[in-house]
Amino acid sequence: MSALADMLSTIFERRYRGVREADRDNRSMEELAHDLLGNSGEISGGLVARQILDRYAALSQDEKRAFFEFVTHGLEISPQTVRDTLEAYEKKPSKASYRAFAAACEPGRQEFARRLNRVPGATGKLVDMRHDLLRLLKEHKNLEPLDVDFHHLFGSWFNRGFLVLRPINWDSSASILEKIIEYEAVHAIDSWDDLRRRLKPSDRRCFGFFHPSMSDDPLIFVEVALTRGVPNSVQGLLADEREAILEEDADTAVFYSISNCQAGLAGISFGNSLIKQVVSDLSRDLPNLKTFVTLSPIPGLNKWLGGSQISLLPRDDHKALAAHYLLEAKRPDGFPVDPVARFHLGNGAQIHAVHADADTSDNGMRQSNGVMVNYLYDLNQISQNHEKFAAEKEITASHDVRTLSATVKTSQGD
Amino acid sequence: MSALADMLSTIFERRYRGVREADRDNRSMEELAHDLLGNSGEISGGLVARQILDRYAALSQDEKRAFFEFVTHGLEISPQTVRDTLEAYEKKPSKASYRAFAAACEPGRQEFARRLNRVPGATGKLVDMRHDLLRLLKEHKNLEPLDVDFHHLFGSWFNRGFLVLRPINWDSSASILEKIIEYEAVHAIDSWDDLRRRLKPSDRRCFGFFHPSMSDDPLIFVEVALTRGVPNSVQGLLADEREAILEEDADTAVFYSISNCQAGLAGISFGNSLIKQVVSDLSRDLPNLKTFVTLSPIPGLNKWLGGSQISLLPRDDHKALAAHYLLEAKRPDGFPVDPVARFHLGNGAQIHAVHADADTSDNGMRQSNGVMVNYLYDLNQISQNHEKFAAEKEITASHDVRTLSATVKTSQGD
Amino acid sequence: MSALADMLSTIFERRYRGVREADRDNRSMEELAHDLLGNSGEISGGLVARQILDRYAALSQDEKRAFFEFVTHGLEISPQTVRDTLEAYEKKPSKASYRAFAAACEPGRQEFARRLNRVPGATGKLVDMRHDLLRLLKEHKNLEPLDVDFHHLFGSWFNRGFLVLRPINWDSSASILEKIIEYEAVHAIDSWDDLRRRLKPSDRRCFGFFHPSMSDDPLIFVEVALTRGVPNSVQGLLADEREAILEEDADTAVFYSISNCQAGLAGISFGNSLIKQVVSDLSRDLPNLKTFVTLSPIPGLNKWLGGSQISLLPRDDHKALAAHYLLEAKRPDGFPVDPVARFHLGNGAQIHAVHADADTSDNGMRQSNGVMVNYLYDLNQISQNHEKFAAEKEITASHDVRTLSATVKTSQGD
């Protein structure tokens, strides 16, 4: 039975522990950083790294900026060394010459982050560090290279193969659940009672991706409703007084909210893997499920309408306008204007239906006059939908949505 | 209670699954590799990666070599692009210019490995792939750059912060235990009964480092005996008929065997972290433990003696010779000749005692006339021992060992 | 790693599942009960038992009473059979004769409950059933024998050896935590934020006893504060704005709240085992802890004062009065009047100190003018304290408390 004990030892070990008073020293951050990158890293590196992390946590905004300045510029590559080692490698490719070149190309910043990461529990702190950096980046463009390094490392560390899909439910720990409340980005969760309504009923599911080194903190999660038929209103879906159905009676799974949790992982995308994995797992566990759809907002609709040429039309046919927008409103690069549409169509989903009065919240009215859209995930079609969309920018949509869109005539059409 | 369920879903998901017959296609490995690196990677990459991994597993040695040739040379950097992007970055450092430079420096080989690794369970397969590569390397030096890339990636993936220390004992799963039998490199385990004698008694412990993506397969493990006093014979320690003592009666923990498990992780070192972590954990759990020592072989002794100038001496005083060898036999770079000595002294341990007739096995007699050595791990001294050794090549040893060594006079001394 | 899988299979299996519509039949509860006790119990008993449990859950109070009437009287022993089998057993003791006697003595009620309990998840439902029964008992004394049977069975099922001590903390599941909020009987928990303050800080602990068949539902739990020195105020202990100390800096563990959770387990006592186990576990994990005390209410003080002969005294010396009450106020059987005192003294604790202004809540003022008491658990003294108290009704108390008590003179003393 000790696999349990084993995992437990893991869990305790993974928690970050700060440096005890007695073990702290007075060196500057720069000195500590150079020490960490130096020879003694193997033995006493843990202590040095934890001092840097502890110290960092207490820095002011300005001090953080100064720290990032140092890391960005103080641990920069040497162009001449890159050139020299490249030449040597070209002349005589070997383990030694390639290793020298690879070392020369990689700034000390990356090794610095990797050595900080040796400390149990440090991964989450590095993710937060990048979050700080991203906030500073707007005004301090010179720090951009450091962000590129973070992005590169995180892409490797948060590789899909290292992530773990876990159900999140009313039996999950309070420490995870309070993060769900905090992170829910689409339809806010007001209270623990509200959370219980999202997680506990027999017709609700939630799944998240976790990284083993951040086991209490989801990276992304999706909330799912099991329904009979495709729903046309998010308020209906989340109504307090609704009656739950039995899971085996559901024929449809509705992804009604997807939330990224870690601002420090911006640019590392998990969403499409998550949805595909959840579709696949739910199909297996609940064979009665036949349809997998989203109930998604159309965040860009009204903004786009404001600037569009659509003026001849009865503007109150919101559904038709939404269909038209989703199918026809394109960016200069030929992909849809709507970010949510780009995400789901890029994943290989197709536009299934649009619904009026589907999100009557203030936010829903403001962005799309209450219209919402179902994107359909059909596992048999995902690959070819994706190919067409990626290669030819072709959008797959149901006949109804196409028909509806065709009722809209733009002024250009005249 | 669903943390259990959560972890379980993890575990199932982590197992590698090959591609079903129906989903295989006829493209060449090169075509598959280019597809994997291409645009569609996000959606259908998993299927392509699994085809590559399945296909690789069935290759002959020659085909593997050809595959490595392709990866090494077909996914090489372009020196000109490196030079161009470097220049651009120097002129105007920005996110775009640095990203372009970083991309140019990194050969496609690395991204290729990262994309293979997106498949659940692929990490162990990539480690095995490097094992194959290492075998080919001796005769095919041109593949060396690929090995440098693997080493670089694995250094990042198997970062200490991602590893998990777990006890291995008679309650561990058979699938882990059969690997302990297979991997034990120092004192072979003959059978499951022998294994039980190493793991089950109250005065035995075993700990290993695991990576979350290879949760059934240890990376390295150490076997520990709890004793009263420092032992002077490994046969005594492992005797079939010995009586176990209660764990709380032990005052000494003896590390009598450390085995690396993954040939494909050559050059990524875990040993010193493992020992330090185990010393620290055992100290906390069993406060009666006061002494942490190894009982280590001296693999280089007789070989060195054969070539040494020590001729005037009674050659049969094996203990004195061993002490002398450990303290005085140096490589050109000033570090000890003995590899085990280099490992433990480099970790900050010190030479504590040498014992005659300590390993009377054929192997023990052959390599060191049966002499063994205890290296002492004193947590309070580790850091400074390490510093002295690393910086000044100074070896810390007990007074007894120094005295013993001094009794040996070399012919040069005359 | 399959111990996890194993445990998981357990957990799913343990949840009670009602009977599907299609499998229900129209028999009366009495018919179902006779069927359950009949021969076919082995095969189709599960279905019958689940029908009874489902049906029971939907009964009105009157119907429940009628159901209990049936079980009590319809499944009664036959006195004549008892007499006959007893005689046969006396004449010729054997397996057969004793078995017959044992069967005759045991009413069908017990086997009925055991067969209901064969259904996974039924144990908690039977506990709730007894809760219903206890409520009816006051007005329906004729049901008392059934309660004696429940008490007998539960004593066997909830035997200390079957219970599991588990920490309850902020990593526990929401489904357990919401029960802590519900069950806390001593110092009410207002909200999830309040709960977090009780469980999450480094100097707080909570432990509960669980039965494996009711793994989401604690039987009893105790809340513990780790402090420096013995505290003298519960409001101080629970203050919102207090600063947590490090666990290793604490020298004292304070049991400030013990709550029984299952009304249906009335008369089955777990409290003393729980406290002793927690004292023992905390001693091992946190060796700096030297003192284990409660901070307990004195619920009977003011009620007793109202009827006492203590009139000559300055009644406002609440501490002295409390000490006096705890030491001198006795029931006719010679044991203390105060129920909390009886509990802790019966467990082998001793009266350590009394504090004025220790519970300034309305309830604290009402019952004891704000005075509270520390009972001290000294593992070395528990056994002999208990013996003296149980056999000779002798109360062990500190010198200070004795001195304080002695300052009180009763009118009888004049």
Next chain:
Amino acid sequence: MSALADMLSTIFERRYRGVREADRDNRSMEELAHDLLGNSGEISGGLVARQILDRYAALSQDEKRAFFEFVTHGLEISPQTVRDTLEAYEKKPSKASYRAFAAACEPGRQEFARRLNRVPGATGKLVDMRHDLLRLLKEHKNLEPLDVDFHHLFGSWFNRGFLVLRPINWDSSASILEKIIEYEAVHAIDSWDDLRRRLKPSDRRCFGFFHPSMSDDPLIFVEVALTRGVPNSVQGLLADEREAILEEDADTAVFYSISNCQAGLAGISFGNSLIKQVVSDLSRDLPNLKTFVTLSPIPGLNKWLGGSQISLLPRDDHKALAAHYLLEAKRPDGFPVDPVARFHLGNGAQIHAVHADADTSDNGMRQSNGVMVNYLYDLNQISQNHEKFAAEKEITASHDVRTLSATVKTSQGD
């Protein structure tokens, strides 16, 4: 994540710990027993109970017998008290009178066992104690009442609702697996390699019932082979060199071995629950499985043939004889002679097919000339098969088996 921690705390706590040297005393077993049953049981009972259990483990056979004598006769009921309390209860049924009667009917033996069981880990020791008792019983009939008490208590403690079904596989702990090797009663497991062949292939399963207080020790387990079609040879099923099929390709699950593990639980039956549960779980997990059969020995065939009137027939038609035996050979009570047939038919299975040369081992030839039988578990039929068998002793069998049996003519038939 602390559900893991919680469960872990459980597991450690559950292990039995003997009494330390210093805490032992010199009282006799009888004195200890009376102390355990006395007042102080609540507080110091654990220590006393552990002394009794430690002491018991060291007793000789004769001393054990003497101990059982004491428990059986020294803790006997008082017939007069039974009569008196019965009369009082009849006159005035109340909580007090019924409680007195119930107490009088129950010998101290039962409370003695319950108090021993309060010690963590004691349950398994009590099961072993009954095993000792059962061995003594043949020659010491006077101990029979004690066995009746054990049987009664174990029936309550090992109630189906308390048991846990767990898969046993190559990921199970070595401590459980070595028990599978030890307990396998039908087709012996020779070695760990043999065990691996039974557990690891994709087309093998094993499941056991466990009691939470004996979590390392199965109560009963069943080995399952997943096959295409119903197998007709156990040697074929277990052949070393056979090729495993994919689990999703199997259409049939074969229960080829069921082993009871605890001799001390004789008379407490788990087998039918186990098979039904496994059929139900496998159906859910592997929807391609359509047929659930055993491949069972016919242990009584040759013995019965020896004494039968079947002489006119070609005795070498072993299949027909086996069919005839299974359908027609009855005990005086009308149930089948064959114990395995009684077990499966009693569970609601039906006779599906008989096979010649199905078990060509020495044992198989000796008991049934190599013939084996498939009993079919059809979840839709189990209930009514069971009813017919239990009430009317009617055996359900396939048409083929009936036809085959009809070819046999007994001499009586002439």
